[in-house]
Amino acid sequence: MIRFESVSKSYPDGTIAVGDLSLEVPDGQTTVFVGPSGCGKTTSLRMINRMIEPTGGRITVDDRDTASMDAATLRRSMGYVIQHAGLFPHRTIKANITTVPLLLGWDRRRAERRALELMEQVGLPEHLAGRYPAQLSGGQQQRVGVARALAADPPIMLMDEPFSAVDPIVREQLQDAFLMLQADLGKTIVFVTHDIDEAIKLGDQVAVLRVRGELAQLASPADLLAEPTDEFVADFVGKDRGYRTLGFRSASYPIATEPTVPVGATADLARVTAAGRWVLVIDDERRPLGWVDPDKVDQAVSIGSLHRGGTVASVTGTLREALDAALSSPTGRGVIVDESGALLGTVRAHEVVDAIAADAQRAP
């Protein structure tokens, strides 16, 4: 556990980057520091591995005061990832990843085996091992940055806006990879971002900071959305937080049986089954493929004639998924599947909303 005890940082020019921060970062979880630009997120993060020395208070890791530890040794026990990865341009990908293990005196063969293992874990093809960073895309470089930070299997990871320099699609891929990796590894992570959506997606707990590193709120993403402590947090979290809260809630809603036809069904069968409405088409394993308007089917239902616009919600998923499935469906009937992806039935938007209301009433 990392503990901030009344930590402050001021500069000779009078700037107070962090005023008085007290906070606990629990083991095995992701704690996100989020807040507007210049509020002291980076400063707070860098004080943990003493890249910046606090001017007041203290930071402990597992109850040991970091000020009493050798700075380089402390840093080797913490992975560190930054915005543009900061890879060494003069070293190959493999050599970048083996940096900390070699600093720690691992034998070279073991370090290289570890590097290849990590490349696979973060989703980098092995043939990139001998390339230089300049030969990789931004997203790939960022993955190398993560692999390099993980190389010596440090219990703690410090990440400063690691995904903010890549385009939105790549960012989402990196975030998903991050979540999968963290589910496996259970590191103690401090993650800095100015993007509240990223904070909510990745954090187990979110620390919202305002200027001078003042802790405005420390809460789980769901609580942050549901109960922002004040105007500042409410504004920062954003306007559609009511809707986004649904992303953390689940409740049961009625699932109606939906008539279906298989791919290749005749136009007649489709028309009879549909009874004047659109009909859902499924594959051999009852997985939903899309909707079809039977009046537009010539002879048989083909894949090409399907309307695939709607999203599909898992019955074990959140209310947000279910509502989105209903709202995005061309028929107004949201498709619900079980864990294997097989069709269970459909739900309408008002039924999901009713379930939300009923659930809210049950809560205090």
Place this chain on the structure above:
Amino acid sequence: MDWFTAHVDEVWKLFVEHLYLSAVPLVIGLAIALPLGWLAKRYRIIGPPLIMGTGLLYTLPSLAVFILLPGILHTQILDPVNVIVAMTIYTIALLVRTVADGLRAVPEDVLLSATAMGYRPFSRLVKVELPLAVPVISAGLRVAAVSNVSIVSVAAIIGVQQLGSLFTDGFNRAFFAPIITGIVACVVLSLVLDLLIMGVTHVLTPWSRTRRPG
């Protein structure tokens, strides 16, 4: 051409001497400029005066230096050590700024991540900063090499034997063949040093030749 074929051995000896007098100071000068350049980059207060001061050394007239050094070093006027020391001074004059520039060119986020990974300052310098400064330092070294070859020839006036001696010899006898031979030999020597530096740089910086595919 006849003159050259008749004096090949002699020219070769002068060539080797010239190479020695220009290349050795290059190596010593680089070794001294590295820590000075690092100091200049590292400390904001002594940096500018250090770079300015060493840079000014280059404006010292070489003939004056060759004449004054024996008195300062208590050496004989014909001692090649004088030339070595003088050329080392000129090399330092050119390289301190280059080394500082090269170190400054290392991207901030690379330095940051090196420190964050637990490099101590000295190993960060040797393993990360210097390798990345090689292209810039090498460019400066090439300039210094050519400059050395050219300045060394002046030492012929005080009698130190090297290719410059061909110029004084030709001048005294109003005879062009040795002068032309000397010029060509100097150009060849510069080229040899230049290629040598480029070759070493090439081996040290495979990373700087990489381009993104596609």
